[in-house]
Amino acid sequence: MAGNTYGEMFKITTFGESHGAAVGVIVDGVTPGVEIDETYIQRQMDRRKPGQSSVTTPRKEYDKIQILSGVFEGRTTGTPLAIMLHNHDMNPSAYDDIQHAFRPGHADFTYLQKYGIRDYRGSGRASGRETAARVAGGAVARKLLESRGVQVVAYTREIGGIACQTFDEEAIEQNAVRACDPIASAEMVRKIEQLALIGDSCGGIVECRIRGVNPGLGEPVFDKLDAELAKAMLSIGAVKGIEFGAGFAAASMLGSEHNDAMSSSGFLSNHSGGIIGGISTGQEIVFRISVKPTSSISVPQRTINVKGEEQEIKTEGRHDPCICPRIVPVVEAMACLVLEDHYKRQAAMLG
Amino acid sequence: MAGNTYGEMFKITTFGESHGAAVGVIVDGVTPGVEIDETYIQRQMDRRKPGQSSVTTPRKEYDKIQILSGVFEGRTTGTPLAIMLHNHDMNPSAYDDIQHAFRPGHADFTYLQKYGIRDYRGSGRASGRETAARVAGGAVARKLLESRGVQVVAYTREIGGIACQTFDEEAIEQNAVRACDPIASAEMVRKIEQLALIGDSCGGIVECRIRGVNPGLGEPVFDKLDAELAKAMLSIGAVKGIEFGAGFAAASMLGSEHNDAMSSSGFLSNHSGGIIGGISTGQEIVFRISVKPTSSISVPQRTINVKGEEQEIKTEGRHDPCICPRIVPVVEAMACLVLEDHYKRQAAMLG
Amino acid sequence: MAGNTYGEMFKITTFGESHGAAVGVIVDGVTPGVEIDETYIQRQMDRRKPGQSSVTTPRKEYDKIQILSGVFEGRTTGTPLAIMLHNHDMNPSAYDDIQHAFRPGHADFTYLQKYGIRDYRGSGRASGRETAARVAGGAVARKLLESRGVQVVAYTREIGGIACQTFDEEAIEQNAVRACDPIASAEMVRKIEQLALIGDSCGGIVECRIRGVNPGLGEPVFDKLDAELAKAMLSIGAVKGIEFGAGFAAASMLGSEHNDAMSSSGFLSNHSGGIIGGISTGQEIVFRISVKPTSSISVPQRTINVKGEEQEIKTEGRHDPCICPRIVPVVEAMACLVLEDHYKRQAAMLG
Amino acid sequence: MAGNTYGEMFKITTFGESHGAAVGVIVDGVTPGVEIDETYIQRQMDRRKPGQSSVTTPRKEYDKIQILSGVFEGRTTGTPLAIMLHNHDMNPSAYDDIQHAFRPGHADFTYLQKYGIRDYRGSGRASGRETAARVAGGAVARKLLESRGVQVVAYTREIGGIACQTFDEEAIEQNAVRACDPIASAEMVRKIEQLALIGDSCGGIVECRIRGVNPGLGEPVFDKLDAELAKAMLSIGAVKGIEFGAGFAAASMLGSEHNDAMSSSGFLSNHSGGIIGGISTGQEIVFRISVKPTSSISVPQRTINVKGEEQEIKTEGRHDPCICPRIVPVVEAMACLVLEDHYKRQAAMLG
DSSP: SSOOOOOSEEEEEEEEETTEEEEEEEEEEEOOOOOOOOOHHHHHHHHSSSOOOOOOOOOOOOOOOOOOOETTTEEESSSOOOEEEOOOOGGGGGGGGGSOOOOOTTTTTHHHHHSSSOOOOGGOOOOOOOOEEEEEEEHHHHHHTTTTOOOOEEEEEEEETTEEEOOOGGGGGSSOEEEBHHHHHHHHHHHHHHHHTTTTTTTTTEEEEEEEOOOOOOOOOTBHHHHHHHHHHHSSSTEEEEETTTGGGGGGBBBHHSSOOTTTTSOOOOOOTTEEEEEOSSOOOEEEEOOOOOOOOOOOOOEETTTSSSEEEEEOOOSSSOOOHHHHHHHHHHHHHHHHHHHHHHHHHHH | OOOOOOOOOSEEEEEEOSSSSSSEEEESSSSOBBBBOOHHHHHHHHHHHHHHTTTTTOOOOOOOOEEEEEEEETHHHHHSSEEEEEEEOOOOOGGGSSSSOOOOOOHHHHHHHHHSSSHHHGGGGGGHHHHHHHHHHHHHHHHHHHHTTTTTEEEEEEEETEEOOHHHHHHGGGGOOOSSHHHHHHHHHHHHHHHHTTTTBBBEEEEEEEEEOOOSSSBTTBBBBHHHHHHHHHHHTEEEEETTTTTTGGGGSBBHSOOOOETEEEOOTTTTTTTETTTSSSEEEEEEEEEOOOOOOOOEEEEEEETTTTEEEESSOOOOOOOHHHHHHHHHHHHHHHHHHHHHHHHHOOO | SSSSEESSEEEEEOOOTTTSSSSEEEESSOOOTOOOOOOHHHHHHHSSSSSTTSSOOOOOOOOOEESSSSSSEEESSSEEEEEEOOOOOOGGGGGGGSSOOOOOOOSSHHHHHSOOOOOOOGGGGGGGHHHHHHHHHHHHHHHHHTTTOOOOEEEEEETTTTTTTSOHHHHHGTTTBBSSHHHHHHHHHHHHHHHHHOOOOOOEEEEEEEHHHHHHHHTTTBOOHHHHHHHHHSOOOOOOOOEEOOOOOGSSBHHHHHHHOOOOOOOSSOOTTEEEETEOSSSOOEEEEEEOOSOOOOOOOEEBBBOOOOOEOOOEEEEOOHHHHHHHHHHHHHHHHHHHHHHHHHHHHHO | OOOOOSSSEEEEEEEOOTTEEEEEEESOOOOTTTOOOHHHHHHHHHSSOSSSTTOOOOOOOOOOOOOSSEEEEEEEEEEEEEEEOOOOOOOGGGGGGGSSSSOSSSHHHHHHEEEEEEEEOOGGGSTHHHHHHHHHHHHHHHHHHTTTTEEEEEEEEETTTTEEOOOOOOGGGGGTTTTTTTHHHHHHHHHHHHHHHHHHHOOEEEEEEEEOOTEEESSSSTTTTHHHHHHHTTTTTTTEEEEEGGGGGGGGBBBHHHHHHHHHHHHHTTTTTTTTTTTSSOOOOOEEEEEESOOOOOOOOOEEEEOOEEEEEEOOSSOOOOHHHHHHHHHHHHHHHHHHHHHHHHHHHHO
């Protein structure tokens, strides 16, 4: 298949370009009889939408969702749940300069190489706008996970070299960068604002913790729970790496250090990040992703146009100098999709 | 599905436990009419097999493969290519002590939680022995990639905190740890030998470079080439993280640094690691994985048995103090499987 | 998965209930760079829409499609093509009587058994309205097949016991029942009109011929071309059987009669229906399907309500006394989907 | 994929050519902890094997199976269950004459067209031998269905124009043709013996009844239970058609006749064949398939060779003059695979 579907038994298929008529998602495999409405889903959409604060793009996409099918009298029916978002606030002229030139760090060049044709308006299918559809689908998964007692929380761990020193979960949704440290978050905001002034951008690290997953979830050997989470996270545009538990630090640990010993009251450490042999241990699942600096910057850069001629390019437009705050709900959405899919696969195996 | 299959259009399904009758692989979607024989596949098997040097386990698994189907008169027929390896050198008594206790770092506990039953002999399905089937399947993919001009090379970058200082490709298969730096490799060997003496183990970092992939390979949005490679690598038992190009370092770079500018003669840097927007750029694809220290150590560890009672455990047996040298061909095999699958998916899209 | 997706490499996912906000389809795996517009797709939609003649339901669904994504400047981009149809002309009160009772022949009872919840308005997801999405998706497949030189033609062979005596291809779209015999078609129309008067319905046989398929299409062993076509056809609500070539008559033939001998100018007969061993022979592919009489009739019938109490039911509403004329474009759409998918699978195998 | 896998959550992948080293099957998605052994599976294999009676081929394939994985101490472990059958009694010289010529009715021509290469020994992958792997996989499904209270029974309804007049279930496994009428069965045997003398063959009709399936099984809209059964049956080499319940007779019935009315004690008829809207009704599931006459006959036939030159061919070898008796266990196996897969999919939806 062409890569627009995620999941086996609980799955989403997304469609839409940033400047087409709409973006949307079909969620298939939904448990029937579950109460859900547009308000519930909209709440997650609002966490991803642009224009939330001083550090996000002033673009006003109307992320107002509409459920087209699969819900009857406030409950899921077991049939596909289609959710659509119309595109608005399109300013195509802002993209005139990118019609013929490839923006460094963007998928302009690779899309043209792959398809031989390119919807150059606002990155087309490669736009971050596509993740709105994921968040909508992820909200349905989150609803189902709630009744399983599973909680998924992501947050910014580091931005522009500024790392959180504490883990204050309450603080996350209270600051503009969704960091777990309110003091560091203030520094991060300043950093982003400074970069915005000079038209540059920065990256960061986002961490995700998943609680309430019983031991035994995940499918050896290829669809290990960590392997699936890795794919799901790397499928988000700006993500360049992922690590679980001790992660890259494990490479310089001894076996006697890294192995999580067990006592009668459970594991004595969690270097594994809650997954061993691709199956959940029952501990907190923990992973971190590396988020690259936003590709869209107004600093002049060298590039070529579709004829191969060299030119300079500045991506004006309105963009997030750091995508971390808005990637957080996308990370959560993808994690929810992976988990709910695996719960249903586990049910199939035993059922 | 239950996770024993990898790939969409070129796919492998593996079977087998470490101490059952056999392990094997079915390779489906093979291009017909391609010359292949057991010798070609065996060459890759021999790179993975135990007992190759002083730093690998002295276990002598007979990794002698047999092609059961799909090849006729020395050529592939387009029908499934089944490859089997009988299991030998089984010493079940060596595993008596692990029948009732969970080895820290191993999948003993999680398998029992998932399935309610556990083939405890030598880790059963969770054994590294399963990767022999992957290497066999990967060899078929490698054969097909050869005619596409694609080369996949993996090697040890770091072991036990000792990092390679140079990149000497010729050296890789000439040293026992498959490191890209012959001087560092000697240190790594010493480190491993020291750990072996005290029954401990260490981890490392393995890097992979893929050359000859034309721009345009990979399937947005969920099946991005890096997302698929991430899944494939994390599906290998000991892998705890992956990063592409600048990877985790990208988190503290500026957009103006990280973006790969272009000139008329191509990209001016490769921070992206050869993939942008999930699609190959035509540059070298580069990723690194974090390999955890081998879980099997003879240092005494705290654990519990199946009744939940605490006990001490020492995993005697014969194990690799560091799995990096033997994971290298597995990394290559998985990369080959991902690439060949995506070439066929690209052919389907255009075909 | 939950069964709302058809195809491997060229695939559609449909959504929508008859009385929800909309029905629609996502077509994934579309060849990029192909000219297509709403007019082309609408032409097929209009062949399926209700209210075309005296023998179809007077319901006026507005089958006006809108392409939401995947097309840019009149060409496909290789990204998912989403097509939506808003639902209109809903008269929910007409369905009040079926809220609590199960209509014989309908999926009311089975949906409730499966899901524990039922969108009873106009059959919900089980409505023939869902086939509008298939026809839209099939039109995209048809467009791609045109450039391959493949033609798909379905038509009514028999209605209410009245069989066509000739095969006049020109006549098919010229008569209200889409029969291949203009004389028989007039009889069929009279038969249907008589049944409409008494509130009863009838079934028929629809035949499909596919031309221009080169030898070599189809995937042994489970995804044989005839097996896939059988699944695709039986997935249409009213279809109760399918046969290829000699079909059920083959059961009483001798091998020496049934085998299609070959001469240097090709096959000497086509009892196989154009498919042997699941692979196209290059001859015309021919199959017939049995279409059951429309379940919705206003003749009083015995049934039970959701409490299990017996009652009489008459399905008033506005329904087709015979669905054959409107099933013809659905049969063609499904056949197109199967074929295009297999062409892409063949390209993947060889590519 | 390349078509060698059947099923979504309970699935089999088969491999092997008739004259290669072995044929086999990997069964994935098996419920863990279920008692199963080789004897149970072998019992089904013996019903399919050649040489059972005067009316089947005297070829002695050794259908002795070996379980290679997935079973530990007599119970399934939830990991892939691999089952292998070595090929024996190969007499390649018997196939010398078919190396260069296409046997009418066989897949010789179409395989060569598809793959450009052909394992001509005994039909290669297109051989009926491949169905041995299906029966082995189906036996595992049957084991799981037993605990669900589901029974699958297939039998010969008609051979060479001779139809059963009664339904005597006890008689089925007592006569050489597995007919449900002991008197008709004797006539069928005579018919087959006569055809064997003149080297010709005949077809027949096989019926299947499935009992104990609760209402609510099946996945609208594309994976309807009847659609999946249709695909599964048409994927068996000799099958040319399928019908459910009233089947082709439904085409000439009125709605008032065909609709299955309901009373408080259940349905009053079963014209639907136990499936409405693609979902089981709880009634007996009933379908019939048309089996073509065996293609291998020693009557001289016109054909061409690989150079396109005309010639006469007689397929000597040892073949079944009618395949019905041996197709019965294959039909049951495929039905079991479909059902168990759908039970697991239902469990996933609700789970």
